[in-house]
Amino acid sequence: MGAGASPSTAEPWARKLWDAVIALDEDAAADVVTGALDSGVDAESVLLDVIGAVQHKVGVEWAADRLSVAQEHAATALNERAVATLSLSHRPEGERRGRVLVACVDQEWHALPARLLAETLRLRGWQVDYLGARTPTPHLVGHIHRTGPSAVCLSSSLSARLPLAHAALTACQAAGVPVMVGGLAFGHDGRYARPLGADAWAPDARTAADRLAAGLPLPPPPHQTVHDLPHLADQEYTLLRRDSRRLVRETLTGLRARHPSVGAYGEEQLERTAEDLGHIVEALTTALYLDEDGLFVDFLGWTAEILTARGVPADSLLPALDLLEEQVRDFLRAPRVLRAGRAALRDHR
Missing domain, CATH: 1.10.1240 (Methyltransferase, Methionine Synthase (B12-binding Domains); Chain A, domain 1)
Known part of the structure; x- marks a missing residue:
């Protein structure tokens, strides 16, 4: 160390x-x-x-x-x-330990944590290929085939990127390379790394460097992402992800119709509200992807803290959750996730 x-x-x-x-x-x-x-x-x-x-x-x-x-x-x-x-x-001087690829998953633009890891590994004597933010999975795999790294380190800060992270680490493992993951997206204790099939998780750059030096386990045989998460067979994630724009649009329409304050919003306020609703729907679908209500609850808790710091009551999110639940009432898991989020928001007050 x-x-x-x-x-x-x-x-x-x-x-x-x-x-x-x-x-x-x-x-x-x-x-x-x-x-x-x-x-x-x-x-x-x-x-x-x-x-x-x-x-x-x-x-x-x-x-x-x-x-x-x-x-x-x-x-x-x-x-x-x-x-x-x-x-x-x-x-650093001297012989290099080996080659490691460090990248952010696709659509993840918070690149500095990955850069800090890349530099830490370089200081520890590794040859590091740092690919930066938003690395598409096909390009990631192509780089693996060209350079033959001994391990891949994937970073993501946003939980909404976990489905993309899952696809990336599965593809890297199929190329025969073990994958270590890190970043806030995987939970402060790495709780979302294991369900996605990661070979290792690290909470910080020093721990990641130590675990890499100790050697990562060999990746599992090539498999489909649904093998890690069999609940995806119910298609709730796929259907609601495909319908996410409609969910945002109809929720915004319902808010404007039922709540006069929203109906009086100007164009900029409506755009911001639509963006916030998009994040909520994204968090909902990600929770369905992992079948983890806590992921949605944690997202709402973080959002509530941000809103409170900006002088906006956290319970202003509750009407949106009500409208979303009306739209997904025919599903089995989505209403449960929304109810858990609503209960957490009420406790937050």
Whole structure:
């Protein structure tokens, strides 16, 4: 396991980098990275305990509505450049351990966690092919066939991407390569990694590097995704996923008809409401994909916290859940998931 700086060593540099990031001062951020390295903080600690810690705080501050979306994007971009500064100034020497492919699943645009892992592995002596955000599965498999990595590391932050993650890891395993997954999409404890058939899960970059060094198990024989999740045979996920736009449209129509406040929304407010409804439907279908009510409950809890931070009552989501349940009443599992979400929202109050 790589040595890490003690919190007392890394924290002053993290505070300096935070100040540079908030000021959008790229030169100051680069100086923090080089200064920390010159002071004797090891490169992995600068990467994870300084840059990684600051990026985590960026996410916390955005969720608390203390950073705008634009500020969050700018801060993330500056942290990515800080990673590049470290990468250019610290090049490991010696023989490489082997080749690893690191990528985000298709439609996953939160790439910095995967970049931090890629750099951690590089510092540990691996040859790393980092493919970045939103890597389509066919391109992922094509790269495996061209380069022959010993393992694939897939990252996803959004639970809505889990069906795509499942397809990607199954395809990689069919190519004969074990897959380790990580990111918030798989649950804080990795609870969604095992049902999807992942060969390993790691909660952070250091643990991922340790598990990779210990060796991943061989992947299972080629199989279809439905073999991992036999409940998909009932077609609820497929049918509701196919109907998701209609569900959003009819739910929005019902809200405008039954709730005068929504009926008075301007065009921009309606667009935002439709977007929020799209996320709710996406979370519903993902919960059906894994047959995990808790996934939908967790999504609604996170959404409720975001809304509360922005001064919007969390129970404003309840009418939408009622309308959705009316539309899916002929299904078996979807109404159950929606009822679990409604109960959690009421408890949240």
